[in-house]
Amino acid sequence: MDQLSPHFIIVGAGFSGAVLARSLVERLPCRITIVEERPHVAGNCHTERDAATGVMVHRYGPHIFNTSQAHVWEYVNRFGKFREWVNRVKAVTPRGVFSLPVNLHTINQFFGKTFNPAEARAFIASLGDKSIGEPRNFEEQALKMIGRELYETFFYGYTRKQWGCEPRELSASILKRLPVRFNYDDNYYNSRWQGIPEEGYSAIVAKILDHPAIDVKLGQRFDPGAPREGSHVFYTGPIDAFFAYRLGRLGYRTVTFERGEAEGDFQGNAVLNYSDAALPFTRIHEHRHFTPWEEHARTVYFKEYSKETEPGDVPYYPKRLDGDLALLREYRALAAREPGVSFLGRLATYRYMDMEKIIGEALAFGEKFAEAYAGKNALPVFPNEEN
Ligand code: UDP
Numbered sequence: 001m002d003q004l005s006p007h008f009i010i011v012g013a014g015f016s017g018a019v020l021a022r023s024l025v026e027r028l029p030c031r032i033t034i035v036e037e038r039p040h041v042a043g044n045c046h047t048e049r050d051a052a053t054g055v056m057v058h059r060y061g062p063h064i065f066n067t068s069q070a071h072v073w074e075y076v077n078r079f080g081k082f083r084e085w086v087n088r089v090k091a092v093t094p095r096g097v098f099s100l101p102v103n104l105h106t107i108n109q110f111f112g113k114t115f116n117p118a119e120a121r122a123f124i125a126s127l128g129d130k131s132i133g134e135p136r137n138f139e140e141q142a143l144k145m146i147g148r149e150l151y152e153t154f155f156y157g158y159t160r161k162q163w164g165c166e167p168r169e170l171s172a173s174i175l176k177r178l179p180v181r182f183n184y185d186d187n188y189y190n191s192r193w194q195g196i197p198e199e200g201y202s203a204i205v206a207k208i209l210d211h212p213a214i215d216v217k218l219g220q221r222f223d224p225g226a227p228r229e230g231s232h233v234f235y236t237g238p239i240d241a242f243f244a245y246r247l248g249r250l251g252y253r254t255v256t257f258e259r260g261e262a263e264g265d266f267q268g269n270a271v272l273n274y275s276d277a278a279l280p281f282t283r284i285h286e287h288r289h290f291t292p293w294e295e296h297a298r299t300v301y302f303k304e305y306s307k308e309t310e311p312g313d314v315p316y317y318p319k320r321l322d323g324d325l326a327l328l329r330e331y332r333a334l335a336a337r338e339p340g341v342s343f344l345g346r347l348a349t350y351r352y353m354d355m356e357k358i359i360g361e362a363l364a365f366g367e368k369f370a371e372a373y374a375g376k377n378a379l380p381v382f383p384n385e386e387n
Helices: 015-027 070-078 104-111 117-127 138-146 148-163 201-209 322-336 355-374
Strands: 007-011 031-036 047-049 056-058 065-067 082-084 090-093 096-099 193-197 214-218 232-235 252-263 271-274 283-286 298-308 341-343
Touching: 007 015, 015 031, 015 201, 015 214, 015 355, 047 201, 065 070, 065 355, 070 355, 090 148, 096 104, 104 117, 104 148, 117 138, 117 148, 138 148, 148 298, 193 201
Parallel strands: 007 031, 007 232, 031 214, 090 271, 232 341
Antiparallel strands: 047 056, 065 193, 082 193, 090 096, 252 298, 271 283, 283 298
């Protein structure tokens, strides 16, 4: 590679930035500088060993890799070993502890029945609110699908705590993330592949970035107003921050964690959800259970609390209320007029995205950009259409 090769700047060393960087250097003669304001790579997927217990901790909350995209599964396995691991979540409610996602075991225990799959299906259908046509929001989706009692026990309180608003203000798509099953399968996901990286996510991302044409600068803040160094910038931070919030702030929920330590096994499972609105936290995660192949004498767990994001907080979940989506359209219009910048990833496109979606989209965007660049065509600004 020579000095005449284009020099691209990528802002953010999460999965979006890292996968895009790797994709570009493998497709185009170019060199890349990634600037990351945090002192580590992998964004909110960052993992590190807890100093006191030695447990591998998901610093920004639990991440369980799951995908049905074969090329994404192959891709992550190129950069580290994944151990098979299935997420089996339990819900702690005032009526007892139940299996999630709602499945035949949940239904039979909750209603004190011994239904078989067909009976349970008919029973749940009888509970669904038939006055609802196409559900317009989270609450309608739940009432139509499972009826009021299950909704109120498992979803209403949790969702109020998690999102800080009424479930009827939220998109139905949030609930559609979770399956309802009429068998005893208690796997939280429907994906074909699921696992946890043996050495954590940060090791995977570091490996993706381990390439002679990629230079990673940690602890360095990107200033969108400063003169640009590279010939193109790929921005994976919050889109409203790029424009110095000049039109207002997009709504996000953030989460905070209260750490606890104990001897042995604290709660017997990786994740317990607390659906009761009277309790202030949404869930407790105990990270030793993410690596059952490791031995540790002591255990570390985190109570997770959710709140509205204020300046300085880490943005986690995009709320996507009607006002947010209107503001997003305005920011996207500004972005489309910004020369030499592309916007990619969860924060720059303001969408609720899982890791596998991020990776798939970064790979596709890298390919599209490289083709356009090589063909001297118009360069893509966003990976997705407006939504
Ligand atoms: N949810 C709920 N009760 C639960 C689990 C999930 O009400 O016990 C709702 C909640 O609104 C949540 C959404 O379903 O935001 C999606 O859940 P998921 O587990 O996919 O959320 P994540 O793991 O991304 O936080």
